[in-house]
Amino acid sequence: MTNNLKILVSGDVEGKLDQLYSRVKNVQKKAGTFEMLFCVGNFFGHGQKAEDEWKKYQTGIEKVPIATYILGANLSEHVENFKDSDGGELAENITYLGRKGIFRSTSGLQVAYVSGREGRESLPIKDNHFSSTDRKSVV
Numbered sequence: 234m235t236n237n238l239k240i241l242v243s244g245d246v247e248g249k250l251d252q253l254y255s256r257v258k259n260v261q262k263k264a265g266t267f268e269m270l271f272c273v274g275n276f277f278g279h280g281q282k283a284e285d286e287w288k289k290y291q292t293g294i295e296k297v298p299i300a301t302y303i304l305g306a307n308l309s310e311h312v313e314n315f316k317d318s319d320g321g322e323l324a325e326n327i328t329y330l331g332r333k334g335i336f337r338s339t340s341g342l343q344v345a346y347v348s349g350r351e352g353r354e355s356l357p358i359k360d361n362h363f364s365s366t367d368r369k370s371v372v
Contacts, residue, residue, distance in 0.1 A: 241270040248278015250286045272303045290324050297326035305348030
């Protein structure tokens with residue numbers, strides 16, 4: 234018998250962390266515990282409300298109920314939230330995976346990823362873009 238790995242995947246969060254984690258808690262009440270959450274798309278939002286919500290989780294005032302893994306900035310104004318291009322913990326239980334790589338969970342799950350938007354080969358690659366070379370390096 235094999236164990237089934239249960240993961241959640243979310244698209245754009247847009248800084249609505251209270252809403253995201255409320256939904257996660259509700260899903261886990263109905264479907265049982267999930268091992269992790271992957272957030273792809275825009276994790277951070279715009280404006281004071283989104284900044285205030287982020288600060289609650291960043292400082293530990295609000296607790297993150299599930300191991301959360303996020304990709305890097307899709308928008309240039311969000312680049313400042315990702316200090317280390319190699320990834321790392323942004324808050325307790327919220328981990329930025331990095332610009333590119335292969336994530337390996339303790340349960341054996343492997344996920345290849347690139348962060349940001351695909352850049353044009355004819356233009357310089359910005360901090361919130363990845364190149365075809367980046368993409369090829371993880372497959």
